[in-house]
Amino acid sequence: QQPVQSPQAVILREGEDAVINCSSSKALYSVHWYRQKHGEAPVFLMILLKGGEQKGHEKISASFNEKKQQSSLYLTASQLSYSGTYFCGTESVHDRGSTLGRLYFGRGTQLTVWP
């Protein structure tokens, strides 16, 4: 049930853009995106729900493609502060009826932004 994230790592210069993907083998109800700095707790970025909506958060936005069972996180004009590991957590449509709130997390994408 663990979603697959790609790429595993990204290295950028300040101002460049990046896309991180999260794919599941299950029909998804929701996708939750988090960022974790080294030695710290994961911090919630945004949630996307079944319905294929796109959400934004400063220069970080995400989309949810229900048919492809995939979500993508877009980081535009990256800043040094964007460095960290990005995780997606997914809740499947099947689990929604039986294990409310339970998320399966991907292995993470390590993003490094250089000046």
Add this chain to the structure above:
Amino acid sequence: NAGVTQTPKFRVLKTGQSMTLLCAQDMNHEYMYWYRQDPGMGLRLIHYSVGEGTTAKGEVPDGYNVSRLKKQNFLLGLESAAPSQTSVYFCASSYNADRDTDTQYFGPGTRLTVL
């Protein structure tokens, strides 16, 4: 509000010793979770609770026990620690997974080393 807090922050155990990790939240959240995070593995769910007095197994429950005697606290116990349990442990909570927009908020983590 302190959010989600964890005690202790660091701990070193010898094989066979026991210990309890404490998670506390002051947000009146119904749901609480214990994860372990190992390099390259992402976050894996150990146990979770959907309310006071209830617990359920996650993906990797073996070797751990939990209790939720009070709504605000969720305890994770290791009865006989093994080197394979060396990890960073995160606690998380969410208000009520019935709400579409609800997500999990993480504590700062406990770094446990078993020698």
